Amino acid sequence: MVATRGGPRPEGSALGVDIGGTNIKWVHRAGAVVVARGTLPTPAAGPAQVAAAIAELAEARTVEAIGVALPGHLSPDLRFTTTIPNIDGDWQGYPLADTLERDTAKPVLLMNDARAFASAELALGSARGHTDVVFMTMGTGIGGAIALGGSVLRGPGDRIGEIGHMTAAPGGSRCACGARGCLETVSGGRALAVAWSRVLASRGTADQDRTATPEDLVQAAQSGDTTAREILDTAATAVGTVLGSVLTQLGLSTVVVGGGVAPAFGVMRPAVELALRDRRRLIGPVMFLTAALGPYAGAMGAALNATAQPLAVASALPRLSVI
Numbered sequence: 382m383v384a385t386r387g388g389p390r391p392e393g394s395a396l397g398v399d400i401g402g403t404n405i406k407w408v409h410r411a412g413a414v415v416v417a418r419g420t421l422p423t424p425a426a427g428p429a430q431v432a433a434a435i436a437e438l439a440e441a442r443t444v445e446a447i448g449v450a451l452p453g454h455l456s457p458d459l460r461f462t463t464t465i466p467n468i469d470g471d472w473q474g475y476p477l478a479d480t481l482e483r484d485t486a487k488p489v490l491l492m493n494d495a496r497a498f499a500s501a502e503l504a505l506g507s508a509r510g511h512t513d514v515v516f517m518t519m520g521t522g523i524g525g526a527i528a529l530g531g532s533v534l535r536g537p538g539d540r541i542g543e544i545g546h547m548t549a550a551p552g553g554s555r556c557a558c559g560a561r562g563c564l565e566t567v568s569g570g571r572a573l574a575v576a577w578s579r580v581l582a583s584r585g586t587a588d589q590d591r592t593a594t595p596e597d598l599v600q601a602a603q604s605g606d607t608t609a610r611e612i613l614d615t616a617a618t619a620v621g622t623v624l625g626s627v628l629t630q631l632g633l634s635t636v637v638v639g640g641g642v643a644p645a646f647g648v649m650r651p652a653v654e655l656a657l658r659d660r661r662r663l664i665g666p667v668m669f670l671t672a673a674l675g676p677y678a679g680a681m682g683a684a685l686n687a688t689a690q691p692l693a694v695a696s697a698l699p700r701l702s703v704i
């Protein structure tokens with residue numbers, strides 16, 4: 382539950398939905414308050430079933446609008462899904478906004494999940510009070526977003542800020558996006574887990590009952606395993622190099638780090654800072670902030686953006702406590 386701490390209240394109510402490969406997270410926002418939230422398994426049968434699940438959620442709640450955050454790309458008019466690589470089913474060209482509007486009789490806004498996360502953190506979370514920020518979400522892959530002047534930049538198809546798909550290793554591994562050597566192929570959670578699995582397999586110490594996770598890698602590094610530390614240092618150097626380019630290009634020096642694999646960033650940070658050291662003359666010291674809203678940030682961002690209120694403007698928002 383999110384409680385107000387005074388200040389103006391945004392009007393309107395909305396259902397915010399964050400669709401992930403495993404779970405759908407949702408929040409019901411009434412004005413400035415999250416009055417309910419929950420999680421359900423993502424239907425595996427494809428977009429029509431996901432749309433039906435969202436319509437069912439909306440049916441059970443009294444809301445004026447629906448915001449949906451998706452881990453992928455949208456058509457330039459933000460009505461269709463295009464590339465949604467990590468959710469089952471054929472999402473290419475699926476008319477998700479029209480389908481939901483027909484089935485619920487509510488206005489529907491689709492957005493990228495990293496931009497939704499950034500909207501929530503900017504308005505209500507760790508970036509509150511900041512206006513110019515780079516956001517990085519570390520999960521299976523790496524998402525990104527950019528806020529300038531207190532608003533998260535979206536652009537046609539909501540594509541601005543794809544830090545995870547900037548090249549970190551030219552000619553490197555093939556990425557889900559089709560390119561080679563993207564940052565997330567070096568430093569994303571899946572890449573870290575794969576790298577650590579290979580090490581364990583080569584040592585003959587792999588657990589046959591479960592695959593290695595980024596958390597296993599971090600734990601090994603913290604326990605003094607030098608190979609684990611080297612994998613994280615390589616990943617961190619790539620993150621620092623790409624962030625250095627982004628911050629220099631945009632003239633920014635504040636970074637919010639979130640996502641399920643974000644705890645690894647604490648271990649990676651010295652090597653990230655080292656990679657950024659030579660950028661200081663141009664960008665100054667970089668301020669890293671830890672995301673504050675937790676796993677429902679994406680759903681909250683979708684709910685914030687779903688109504689016509691100017692909720693992306695941080696100064697206009699009420700003070701809310703975090704979940």
Ligand SMILES: [Zn+2]
Nearest residue numbers: 546556558563
């Ligand atoms: Zn890529």
